[in-house]
Amino acid sequence: MQQNIARDKASTVSESRNDKLIGYLQQHLPKLVLAPSFAVILMFVYGFILWTVYLSFSASKMLPNYTWVGLEQWSRLWNTLTWQISLQNLFIFSVLYIGLCIVIGLSLAILLDQKIRLEGGLRTLYLYPMALSFIVTGTAWKWFLNPGLGLERTMHEWGFVDFKFDWLINSDMAIYTVVIAGVWQASGFIMAMFLAGLRGIDNEILKAAQIDGAPAWKIYTRIIIPQLGPVFLSAFVVLLHLAIKSFDLVIALTGGGPGNATSLPATFMYSYSFTRNQIGVGASSAVFMLMIIASIMVPYIYSEIKGGKK
Amino acid sequence: MSFLNIENVNKHYFDVEVLKSINIEINKGDFLVLVGPSGCGKSTLLNMIAGLDEISGGDISIDGQSMAGVHPSKRDIAMVFQSYALYPNMSVAKNISFGLEMRKVPKVERDKAVQKVAKMLQMEQLLDRKPSQLSGGQRQRVAMGRALVREPRVFLFDEPLSNLDAKLRVDMRTEIKQLHQRLGATIVYVTHDQIEAMTLATKIAVMNAGIVQQFGSPEEIYDNPVNTFVAGFMGSPSMNLIQAKVCKVEDKLCFEVATADQDRPLLLPIERDQQALVSYLNRNVTLGLRPETITDPGSANRSEGQIHEADLMVKVTEPTGADMFVVTQLGGTEVVARMRSRCGALAGQSCRFAFDVSRNLAFDGDTGDRIQ
Amino acid sequence: MSASSQDNALRSGIAWRVLIYSVLIVTAVIYLAPLFVMLVTSLKSLEEIRMGNMMALPLQITFEPWLKAWGSACLGLDCNGISGYFWNSLKITVPAVAIGTLLGAFNGYVLTKWRFRGHQWVFGMMLFACFIPFQIVLLPMSQVLGWLGLANTTSGLVLVHVVYGLGFTTLFFRNFYEAFPDELIRASVMDGAGFFTIFGRILLPNSGPIIVVTVIWQFTNIWNDFLFGASFASGDTAPITVALNNLVNSSTGVKEYNVHMAAAITAALPTLLVYVVAGRYFVRGLMAGSVKG
Numbered sequence A: 001m002q003q004n005i006a007r008d009k010a011s012t013v014s015e016s017r018n019d020k021l022i023g024y025l026q027q028h029l030p031k032l033v034l035a036p037s038f039a040v041i042l043m044f045v046y047g048f049i050l051w052t053v054y055l056s057f058s059a060s061k062m063l064p065n066y067t068w069v070g071l072e073q074w075s076r077l078w079n080t081l082t083w084q085i086s087l088q089n090l091f092i093f094s095v096l097y098i099g100l101c102i103v104i105g106l107s108l109a110i111l112l113d114q115k116i117r118l119e120g121g122l123r124t125l126y127l128y129p130m131a132l133s134f135i136v137t138g139t140a141w142k143w144f145l146n147p148g149l150g151l152e153r154t155m156h157e158w159g160f161v162d163f164k165f166d167w168l169i170n171s172d173m174a175i176y177t178v179v180i181a182g183v184w185q186a187s188g189f190i191m192a193m194f195l196a197g198l199r200g201i202d203n204e205i206l207k208a209a210q211i212d213g214a215p216a217w218k219i220y221t222r223i224i225i226p227q228l229g230p231v232f233l234s235a236f237v238v239l240l241h242l243a244i245k246s247f248d249l250v251i252a253l254t255g256g257g258p259g260n261a262t263s264l265p266a267t268f269m270y271s272y273s274f275t276r277n278q279i280g281v282g283a284s285s286a287v288f289m290l291m292i293i294a295s296i297m298v299p300y301i302y303s304e305i306k307g308g309k310k
Numbered sequence B: 001m002s003f004l005n006i007e008n009v010n011k012h013y014f015d016v017e018v019l020k021s022i023n024i025e026i027n028k029g030d031f032l033v034l035v036g037p038s039g040c041g042k043s044t045l046l047n048m049i050a051g052l053d054e055i056s057g058g059d060i061s062i063d064g065q066s067m068a069g070v071h072p073s074k075r076d077i078a079m080v081f082q083s084y085a086l087y088p089n090m091s092v093a094k095n096i097s098f099g100l101e102m103r104k105v106p107k108v109e110r111d112k113a114v115q116k117v118a119k120m121l122q123m124e125q126l127l128d129r130k131p132s133q134l135s136g137g138q139r140q141r142v143a144m145g146r147a148l149v150r151e152p153r154v155f156l157f158d159e160p161l162s163n164l165d166a167k168l169r170v171d172m173r174t175e176i177k178q179l180h181q182r183l184g185a186t187i188v189y190v191t192h193d194q195i196e197a198m199t200l201a202t203k204i205a206v207m208n209a210g211i212v213q214q215f216g217s218p219e220e221i222y223d224n225p226v227n228t229f230v231a232g233f234m235g236s237p238s239m240n241l242i243q244a245k246v247c248k249v250e251d252k253l254c255f256e257v258a259t260a261d262q263d264r265p266l267l268l269p270i271e272r273d274q275q276a277l278v279s280y281l282n283r284n285v286t287l288g289l290r291p292e293t294i295t296d297p298g299s300a301n302r303s304e305g306q307i308h309e310a311d312l313m314v315k316v317t318e319p320t321g322a323d324m325f326v327v328t329q330l331g332g333t334e335v336v337a338r339m340r341s342r343c344g345a346l347a348g349q350s351c352r353f354a355f356d357v358s359r360n361l362a363f364d365g366d367t368g369d370r371i372q
Numbered sequence C: 001m002s003a004s005s006q007d008n009a010l011r012s013g014i015a016w017r018v019l020i021y022s023v024l025i026v027t028a029v030i031y032l033a034p035l036f037v038m039l040v041t042s043l044k045s046l047e048e049i050r051m052g053n054m055m056a057l058p059l060q061i062t063f064e065p066w067l068k069a070w071g072s073a074c075l076g077l078d079c080n081g082i083s084g085y086f087w088n089s090l091k092i093t094v095p096a097v098a099i100g101t102l103l104g105a106f107n108g109y110v111l112t113k114w115r116f117r118g119h120q121w122v123f124g125m126m127l128f129a130c131f132i133p134f135q136i137v138l139l140p141m142s143q144v145l146g147w148l149g150l151a152n153t154t155s156g157l158v159l160v161h162v163v164y165g166l167g168f169t170t171l172f173f174r175n176f177y178e179a180f181p182d183e184l185i186r187a188s189v190m191d192g193a194g195f196f197t198i199f200g201r202i203l204l205p206n207s208g209p210i211i212v213v214t215v216i217w218q219f220t221n222i223w224n225d226f227l228f229g230a231s232f233a234s235g236d237t238a239p240i241t242v243a244l245n246n247l248v249n250s251s252t253g254v255k256e257y258n259v260h261m262a263a264a265i266t267a268a269l270p271t272l273l274v275y276v277v278a279g280r281y282f283v284r285g286l287m288a289g290s291v292k293g
């Protein structure tokens, strides 16, 4: 071994020029390894964003056409009734979807936190829809809510003859079926987030509160839930993000209909870009979606990164 | 010629300067301890010797050869980390031999080397285990084994004992010292524990705020600290640093120290550094008294020291078994004296104290620098 | 007296627990209902579906719908079932997961252990890419895929999924390696290991959990993707989700609900299986994907 090290020393001297190259490579190797990924992100994300922004100011119809037309496509977008409905639907959908998911998720988490014997199994059951494709979820609920064969008929058979549930084909109510299916899919995940938050709370605080004689529900409303602030924020951001991106679920459940009653920005963008040959309008709707998401995600990511550094 | 030479080394992270013109030279076989409070830059300096951190200015050379631009693995140095940094996925034997494997040492030789080191550290039976199956002390051993197997020119240790419990720490300390004596290796050792520094080192560099405050042998550092930082940092319990006034009583220079009794200050004759202290006449200085220089009259060392006795009020007594620390009030602060455990001192009562004035140190009241 | 009040307390405690359990179990039944209905429907004949209750167990179990969904159901004019699309999805998912995970691991490694000036910015930009609505890239992407000759190919979809999965895979590995002790890297540098050796011998063997999380995350997302599949693939190259949607919404002929349900379960089976086998890692991925830092 001694010899070997001696040999090592001898070779260091003769290799010193080689070392320089190796040193140079070693210094830059990490960046070289990262570079392709970063380049791809720059081009396929940021480049494409700019590209789409440009398209939204162009005369593109069926094919991209790079003639600058200013705000024409944008004004066309805002004058389209379907777009107005889409935004209105997005608002209704988001409020209900986020609200219900949080209420249901938090309630389930609190109930599961009562030293429940079957906790593991129940958690698994609540969460499995999250593993499904929205298309599968949509297909299932479409069947489940089918007025002729699904829930309505089943209730009739069970003796509730007056039960009526035709939301899926009712223009005024169809958007709520999307909410139901969406909540079914995501509330288990929100439950898991809250459960993790509950488990992260310092046990000694709770013991202290118990010794102070606080009843159980007060411990929740006064001590535990206020400490879950960050979880509420995360849940809100995640759900809003999911809501704005919602596309598959609507396509599979209602196809945007009846008529355009369940159209959302995501489905609007897709249909205007790919089936209605209005690429310019599609692009401007996509840019608008990005703007909504960015206005939420940028501050959120920023605060998360800053908070993480602390 | 010195073996490891650290010359004018600087380090800054962006615009924060963490090390300022460090100069340290040691010889082959020296055991250098870098000691100082947490955050003073010890690890940074050690990492720069290893080549793991870049040097912002100055140079480090080993055996006359500048280390600038030499890759850490080519410096013929081995390092033991504070967290041990054992590869969790590898067995103990693999952990020890990984460095040799990277240097393309043939398997047969590697195995032999591992066996030898395992025997030296008495851990042959651990070779097949994973780090997670080892106790703290055993991990420490493996980390040392990993360094030893390379037989490097210099060993670097970064607080290797700070994650061990007190008893094990003392044992391992002894073991490291024996290893050093047996191998005659050159070692740079970082710690914030001054006792470790005193017991292990042949040379100590006391650091604070990125500056080497004093560099020297343990005795020099302990007996002749250059400023109040070094004086206060080294030694346990730490040196009493109290306010005193230099005055002249009957033609003899004295320190005048306030006591609990306003009307009767304590007068301690000045026996060393007199020339320097003349110019401080009637000025305030900081007086440094090591606890072991204040004793009960019975255990005072009259053959070597010069003893001055006085009666003082005892505030608290803290028996440790072997000794008793007796606290009194001097110069406005609490002063600890080290007496025999059966000296009879009682809290709230007066007791006779013996000061070995030949070992008193004086520091400038403003700069904290030693007056000598 | 105190005994009886204790008794009362005990009784009300039990009542509470009964209530809690009932709520939890009823909820579980509701969550299970759609899957249950899908399953029983897929095992019934069409007549039985028209006659009976959707919740009722099949009077006579038939696997006909499953066979038909797999091998002979008609999507448009093409009556070969969904099997081909199932394989398409596999052909897309497996390489995309593998490449995306490997790249993510390297990126995470560089961004934590070989930091350079501005590394936070690079990471921030990659992170933001996780959250864009993909509508913003659809139009340019379809053009670029056309130029590359990858339009309507499974390779094109592999590319798309690798690119838009990179943000998340990098995020996962970065956060994992951030907590990986730097001293281990320093030790291996001193031992003489280089960039790739450290990665392969030290980091990767200790990355088991995060690899599982990332693979599951990527697999679930890519398998379940519909938007990219619908936008960039058509006909023979479509993934299973697109095929399922086409099957269910094809307007010709009788609606064969049992076949639809069998196809839907088939499409869901791989991700459900992953969830059942490795649910813990699935949840960890979801959490990691929602809480950055």
Ligand SMILES: Nc1ncnc2c1ncn2[C@@H]1O[C@H](COP(=O)(O)OP(=O)(O)O)[C@@H](O)[C@H]1O
Binding pocket: B013, B016, B018, B037, B038, B039, B040, B041, B042, B043, B044, B045
């Ligand atoms: N990568 C870095 N970037 C900025 N400052 C650093 C970095 N590493 C260490 N420092 C600073 O350098 C100083 C010295 O650190 P260190 O050498 O680890 O101290 P010690 O080992 O003596 O406790 C500390 O104040 C620390 O904050």
Ligand SMILES: [Mg+2]
Binding pocket: B042, B043, B044, B159
């Ligand atoms: Mg340190």
